[in-house]
Amino acid sequence: MSTIKNLVFTLFFISGFIIFSNQLKAQVPDDIIQSLKSGDSKKFSAYFNQNIELVVLENDNVYSKAQAEQIINKFFSTNTPESFDIIHESSAEGAHLVIGNLVTNKGNFRVYIFLRKNAGKDYIFQLRIGESEEQ
DSSP states (O other), X not given: OXXXXXXXXXXXXXXXXXXXHHHHHTTSOHHHHHHHHHTOHHHHHTTEEEEEEEEEXXXXXXXXXXXXXXXXXXXXXXXXXXXXXXXXXXXXXXXXXXXXXXXXXXXXXXXXXXXXXXXXXXEEEEEEEEEOSOO
């Protein structure tokens, strides 16, 4: 009987871990990933906080949502995305960090996105796009 209890406990633990892992992964809205893949600055900027710390090549400041959208639109029009792959994700206390590789027609870029939940919605508070060492 003890073996059956151990087996049930192990299966329960593994199931819980799988469900918990999937929930962590699901914290980043698909629209964010898809907008990076397609270069849709309008859809991407819908997740910007009202003020966002933005570092995109030579732009490095805290910008309003509208200013940040213009900068991202200019970046995407110059660097047409071909693919975006997440290489790391982590979460802690309502915050989420995503690091990925953005491949464009002009080169590869490393993307860092810092999100926080506010009133039940994910907002991007910090975004960094810099040239990747993997060219």
